[in-house]
Amino acid sequence: MSSNFPTCRWGIVSTGMIASWFVADLVLDRPDAKAKHIIQSIGSSSVQKGKDFASKFCPQSSPTIYGSYEEVYADPSVDCVYIGTPISFHKQNCLDAIAAGKNVLCEKAFTMNAREAKEVFEAAQKKGVYVHEAMWLRHRPMVAKLRQLLYQDRVIGDVFRMSSDFFDRLDIPNLPETSRYKHPKFGAGTLLDIGIYPLTWALLTLDSNTPDNAERPKVLASQTHLHGVEVTSSIVVQYPSSGRQGVITSTHMSSKPSNLVCRVYGTEGYIDVTGEAPSMPHFFTVYGRKEDYQTFDQGRKYEFPHVGLGFIFEADNTALDIAAGRKESAIMPWQETIRVMELMDEIRKQGGTEYPQDHE
Ligand SMILES: NC(=O)c1ccc[n+]([C@@H]2O[C@H](COP(=O)([O-])OP(=O)(O)OC[C@H]3O[C@@H](n4cnc5c(N)ncnc54)[C@H](OP(=O)(O)O)[C@@H]3O)[C@@H](O)[C@H]2O)c1
Numbered sequence: 001m002s003s004n005f006p007t008c009r010w011g012i013v014s015t016g017m018i019a020s021w022f023v024a025d026l027v028l029d030r031p032d033a034k035a036k037h038i039i040q041s042i043g044s045s046s047v048q049k050g051k052d053f054a055s056k057f058c059p060q061s062s063p064t065i066y067g068s069y070e071e072v073y074a075d076p077s078v079d080c081v082y083i084g085t086p087i088s089f090h091k092q093n094c095l096d097a098i099a100a101g102k103n104v105l106c107e108k109a110f111t112m113n114a115r116e117a118k119e120v121f122e123a124a125q126k127k128g129v130y131v132h133e134a135m136w137l138r139h140r141p142m143v144a145k146l147r148q149l150l151y152q153d154r155v156i157g158d159v160f161r162m163s164s165d166f167f168d169r170l171d172i173p174n175l176p177e178t179s180r181y182k183h184p185k186f187g188a189g190t191l192l193d194i195g196i197y198p199l200t201w202a203l204l205t206l207d208s209n210t211p212d213n214a215e216r217p218k219v220l221a222s223q224t225h226l227h228g229v230e231v232t233s234s235i236v237v238q239y240p241s242s243g244r245q246g247v248i249t250s251t252h253m254s255s256k257p258s259n260l261v262c263r264v265y266g267t268e269g270y271i272d273v274t275g276e277a278p279s280m281p282h283f284f285t286v287y288g289r290k291e292d293y294q295t296f297d298q299g300r301k302y303e304f305p306h307v308g309l310g311f312i313f314e315a316d317n318t319a320l321d322i323a324a325g326r327k328e329s330a331i332m333p334w335q336e337t338i339r340v341m342e343l344m345d346e347i348r349k350q351g352g353t354e355y356p357q358d359h360e
Contacts, residue, residue: 005033006323008315009040011078011102013069013093015053018107019084022134023057025308026315032305033312035319039063040079043072069093073100080105080130080322086180087187088357091116094131098123103130105318109192112357114341121334130322132314132329133337137200137279139313142304146264146271146284149302151208155286156266162205163247163263164198166190166278167256172227181252182229184355189230191223191344191353195250197278199343201262202237202246211336215239217246219343223351230353269296280310 010026012019026037039061044050050065066072072081073096081097083090083106091111097104098120110133111117124131137143149155168190170181180186181193207215217237224232231253237246261281262273269288275281283303287296307313321329328334348354 005035006319007036007038007079008319008322009038009077009079011040011072011075011081012042012063013072013081013083013097014085015042015044015049016084016086019082020053020057021309022082022084022311022315023053025311027058027061028308028312030307030312032307034316035323037315037319040077041066041072041075043067043069070096073097073102079103080318082134083107087192088112088180088185088355091120091357094120095123098127098129098131101127101129103322105132105134105314107134109187109196109344110337110341112187112192112355114338114345116357117334117338117341121338124327124334128327130318130327131334132318132321133332134314135196135200135332135337135340136311136314137197137281138204138331139317140281140304140310141313142273142281142284142302143204145302145304146273147204147208149271149286150205150264150266154266155268155288156264156270157268157289159206159244159264159266161245161247161265162202163249164201164261164278165248165256166194166197166250166261167254168194168252168277169255170231170252172229172231172252182227184229184353185357187355189223189233189353190250190252191230191233191347191351193250194252194277194279195233195235195248195347196340196344198246198248198250198262199235199237199340199347201273201278202248203340205262205264206237206239206242206244206246211331211333211339214336214339215241216339217343219346219350221347221350223348223353225353230348230351233347233351235347272299282306 041064047067080103285299
């Protein structure tokens with residue numbers, strides 16, 4: 001790796017599932033790395049948890065382990081804090097890190113609602129630090145290629161509709177009381193957990209504009225609740241200027257029946273995105289319409305290199321942003337996070353999902 005590449009020293013806040021995925025990708029050996037990543041410190045509710053986490057997920061690193069998050073924020077060797085706590089804690093974790101003058105990469109959903117997101121960005125602006133919602137899907141090279149094919153090369157003609165569905169089976173009544181999936185006060189429900197990905201696919205495939213001048217779609221939403229938690233969301237997204245529509249769904253009632261994670265329909269063909277889940281696409285295939293107007297060709301498959309689970313793309317871009325002195329990501333700027341949160345606020349309003357934080 002070139003020594004000219006920026007180095008980012010990360011402070012990892014929390015030791016849950018997503019933090020383990022993120023850290024494991026950060027320490028991967030890669031020939032095409034754009035930045036050098038160092039796990040500088042780990043903050044957890046317990047030092048032992050932090051030690052166990054480090055020895056399991058980044059055994060080749062030697063981070064400082066803290067028994068609190070505050071010590072990570074105060075660590076002068078940390079360039080960027082990664083926040084992987086449940087959604088309901090993001091606002092306070094971000095505000096605390098920002099108050100300590102730290103740059104922040106915070107997991108999705110960024111906050112519980114748009115009001116909280118605005119509060120965080122106002123604090124970041126005042127303090128002059130970098131803050132970025134970790135919507136890793138947007139950083140995958142596949143997404144840029146897909147958008148180029150859709151809106152520059154117009155390989156499927158006029159895009160008129162898309163669909164995307166995120167399934168994940170959860171046995172909510174039998175989860176521990178501390179589970180982030182169990183109570184609205186933690187942000188439980190499919191929308192902020194997994195529905196945000198089909199929504200992101202809709203925003204990425206139905207609008208040719210970049211996030212800095214994106215059009216705001218209308219949404220028509222329905223949500224079903226069980227055990228006091230939203231378990232199924234169905235949303236129609238419609239763009240006023242083009243009439244393009246997205247049908248996006250998420251559920252905690254079933255595991256996925258197929259590997260199709262997104263389909264984009266055009267007047268001259270369609271594109272199927274295939275993968276583990278809408279958050280983890282692997283490849284896509286472009287099918288062209290035949291002259292009979294009824295059938296499609298064999299399809300052309302576009303494959304992309306697998307680098308761990310795929311977190312490294314957002315991590316590299318974050319390191320490059322910070323090294324360049326930027327305060328926002330061009331791929332996921334603040335106004336785009338606010339737009340997504342406002343759309344999810346509207347979906348929850350129509351679907352009847354409220355969080356205690358909405359009334360603070
Ligand atoms: N990008 C993705 O694809 C993806 C996938 C899954 C989740 N996520 C996001 O990542 C975040 C965390 O999800 P997760 O599945 O990793 O959660 P998790 O496994 O439950 O871990 C959350 C961690 O947060 C800390 N924490 C602090 N206060 C807590 C509290 N009161 N209750 C529970 N944990 C608390 C704990 O770490 P310590 O005890 O060490 O402090 C815990 O291990 C969520 O925002 C979620 O939306 C993103």
